[in-house]
Amino acid sequence: MSDAIKHECGLAFIRLRKPFSYYQQKYGTVFYGLNKLYLLMEKQHNRGQDGAGVAAVKLNTEPGVPFMHRIRSAAPQAIGDVFSKIREEIQEIEKYQPEITKYPGLLKGHIRFLGENLMGHLRYATQGKNNVELCHPFVRYNTIPARNLAMAGNFNLVNADELFKFVQVNPGEVHKNSDLAAMLETVHHFLCKEDEERRNGLDVKNILQQAFSLFDGGYHACGLIGTGDAFVIRDPHGIRPSYYYINDDVIVAASERAAIRTTFNVGENEVLELMPGNALIVKENGEYAIEQILEAKERKACSFERIYFSRGNDEKIYKERTSLGRNLSATVLKAIDNDLRNTIFSFIPNTAEVAFYGLLKGLEDYLNKIKVERILSWGKDFDEEKLNEMVNRRIRIDKIAIKDVKMRTFITEDSSRNEMVQHVYDITYGTVRPGIDSLVVIDDSIVRGTTLRESIIKMLDRLGPKRIIVVSSAPQIRYPDCYGIDMSKMGDFVAFQAAIALLKDHGKEHILQEAYGLCKELQRTNTLHAQNVVKNIYKPFTPEQISAKIAEILTPEGIGAKVEVIYQSIESLHEACPNNLGDWYFTGNYPTPGGNRVVNKAFMNFMEGKNERGY
Numbered sequence: 302m303s304d305a306i307k308h309e310c311g312l313a314f315i316r317l318r319k320p321f322s323y324y325q326q327k328y329g330t331v332f333y334g335l336n337k338l339y340l341l342m343e344k345q346h347n348r349g350q351d352g353a354g355v356a357a358v359k360l361n362t363e364p365g366v367p368f369m370h371r372i373r374s375a376a377p378q379a380i381g382d383v384f385s386k387i388r389e390e391i392q393e394i395e396k397y398q399p400e401i402t403k404y405p406g407l408l409k410g411h412i413r414f415l416g417e418n419l420m421g422h423l424r425y426a427t428q429g430k431n432n433v434e435l436c437h438p439f440v441r442y443n444t445i446p447a448r449n450l451a452m453a454g455n456f457n458l459v460n461a462d463e464l465f466k467f468v469q470v471n472p473g474e475v476h477k478n479s480d481l482a483a484m485l486e487t488v489h490h491f492l493c494k495e496d497e498e499r500r501n502g503l504d505v506k507n508i509l510q511q512a513f514s515l516f517d518g519g520y521h522a523c524g525l526i527g528t529g530d531a532f533v534i535r536d537p538h539g540i541r542p543s544y545y546y547i548n549d550d551v552i553v554a555a556s557e558r559a560a561i562r563t564t565f566n567v568g569e570n571e572v573l574e575l576m577p578g579n580a581l582i583v584k585e586n587g588e589y590a591i592e593q594i595l596e597a598k599e600r601k602a603c604s605f606e607r608i609y610f611s612r613g614n615d616e617k618i619y620k621e622r623t624s625l626g627r628n629l630s631a632t633v634l635k636a637i638d639n640d641l642r643n644t645i646f647s648f649i650p651n652t653a654e655v656a657f658y659g660l661l662k663g664l665e666d667y668l669n670k671i672k673v674e675r676i677l678s679w680g681k682d683f684d685e686e687k688l689n690e691m692v693n694r695r696i697r698i699d700k701i702a703i704k705d706v707k708m709r710t711f712i713t714e715d716s717s718r719n720e721m722v723q724h725v726y727d728i729t730y731g732t733v734r735p736g737i738d739s740l741v742v743i744d745d746s747i748v749r750g751t752t753l754r755e756s757i758i759k760m761l762d763r764l765g766p767k768r769i770i771v772v773s774s775a776p777q778i779r780y781p782d783c784y785g786i787d788m789s790k791m792g793d794f795v796a797f798q799a800a801i802a803l804l805k806d807h808g809k810e811h812i813l814q815e816a817y818g819l820c821k822e823l824q825r826t827n828t829l830h831a832q833n834v835v836k837n838i839y840k841p842f843t844p845e846q847i848s849a850k851i852a853e854i855l856t857p858e859g860i861g862a863k864v865e866v867i868y869q870s871i872e873s874l875h876e877a878c879p880n881n882l883g884d885w886y887f888t889g890n891y892p893t894p895g896g897n898r899v900v901n902k903a904f905m906n907f908m909e910g911k912n913e914r915g916y
Contacts, residue, residue: 311348349423357416449527456520459895529585630663735765
């Protein structure tokens with residue numbers, strides 16, 4: 302993605318179902334669980350680069366012995382930092398007691414993170430600074446074991462303020478904007494209430510039903526309780542992804558199917574999807590159940606997972622991204638007047654590569670059809686040279702754009718800094734016939750358009766193409782997200798900028814004031830959640846009109862090539878990703894009322910000149 306947006310967070314959970322001596326005998330190491338947790342986190346490294354954390358709970362400890370431990374890091378290589386510290390602790394014990402690894406029970410008492418319940422998290426901040434205090438897991442300690450709770454997750458809540466008020470907690474300056482702090486305090490509230498009322502063990506299902514019925518947002522969350530109970534839960538719309546795998550040795554959950562498959566070397570059908578509104582609840586004795594916590598609502602699984610966030614080595618995601626590219630082939634062919642001889646195709650590295658292969662397949666299907674038709678039309682009027690020329694026609698592809706290592710600049714002066722930023726991408730010289738060839742490049746999506754305008758298009762124009770056509774495998778991003786992605790400011794979206802420009806071009810700026818007035822009225826009546834007012838801004842224009850205006854906005858001064866932009870349609874997106882129909886960033890159709898409140902607040906911020914989040 303040329304305009305990088307923050308990835309989703311990643312979650313990993315492992316429950317060991319056997320004694321540590323079992324893993325030592327079967328797998329040759331007492332650290333089997335920690336090794337697998339490390340792999341499970343690394344295989345989801347794409348989901349978090351701001352920080353990482355691990356929590357562990359030990360079972361059957363003696364009274365007074367610490368049983369819940371946590372470690373977090375906001376270092377540049379956070380996963381490695383966390384596990385190197387755990388390894389240092391192990392090495393320190395081995396230095397003085399070299400034989401201790403032969404005695405798993407004894408080792409458990411000395412190594413803090415040698416627990417049966419393990420939870421790992423990879424953070425990509427959508428709120429707050431890159432602060433270790435904001436890295437998951439969060440923990441609530443208590444002298445009563447049942448009231449100890451560690452939680453982590455991949456989520457955003459839009460009602461955190463209301464939750465803090467409900468549980469009567471002042472979160473303090475650091476955690477006041479933390480969704481996890483709000484979730485943790487709410488779950489802990491009901492956990493303590495449950496512990497007070499019951500004396501024969503916790504009813505985790507009851508705790509989850511009471512707490513999670515209050516949350517507005519998308520989530521995949523995990524909790525470890527001091528009793529040894531644990532849970533993994535998914536929101537009722539299935540917005541955030543959640544998968545699990547269970548055998549006699551382990552119970553595992555993660556944000557991505559492929560991560561589990563690779564870590565445990567299991568088949569696709571062995572890794573199951575945790576369905577919307579469900580929770581995987583693991584008891585202290587290792588028994589488990591899949592429980593319906595909240596009534597499942599219309600499935601709105603995030604389509605951006607399929608377009609961009611999740612790793613593409615999952616076969617389903619690979620096929621879907623291929624389909625996203627293939628679905629654009631007819632539109633692209635129309636845009637170039639079917640002139641394959643004079644068009645070069647490429648992609649914006651690196652995540653658009655799979656969609657590029659799909660586009661290529663669609664173009665090849667068309668070319669092969671043309672070959673057959675032409676050859677049949679010849680009858681017997683051909684020779685070997687003519688036939689060879691036709692059969693050997695190919696789609697012209699080249700690696701045009703090259704992404705350099707992340708460049709940093711010491712220059713603070715804006716003009717000079719912009720000049721440096723242009724060179725984040727480089728080009729392959731000699732690939733384009735100047736003034737003859739058109740250049741088609743596919744990107745995952747176009748959010749702000751900044752990198753395209755300031756770097757990529759300028760670089761591509763140096764090759765001298767007649768036209769530069771930028772193709773987005775995602776539809777136009779028109780609305781903020783409030784379920785996990787760091788997209789919350791209306792003015793950032795190039796599609797919104799284009800709509801505003803079109804309103805001015807057509808003398809319809811009054812629509813802006815009318816929409817703002819309606820938002821203020823909804824705010825006055827406390828019904829800002831009732832409708833998405835921002836839809837009125839886009840309503841007067843077709844997607845094609847907005848795309849054309851985006852192309853104007855993305856065209857830098859002094860560019861010789863004509864710049865065009867092609868977007869995926871909503872219908873084609875749904876066709877390619879039929880099980881992930883969450884499309885609110887494109888359509889404005891939010892799955893929860895909080896979404897409407899966020900988009901309207903973001904619009905009001907824009908109108909009032911406030912450069913702040915919509916939630």
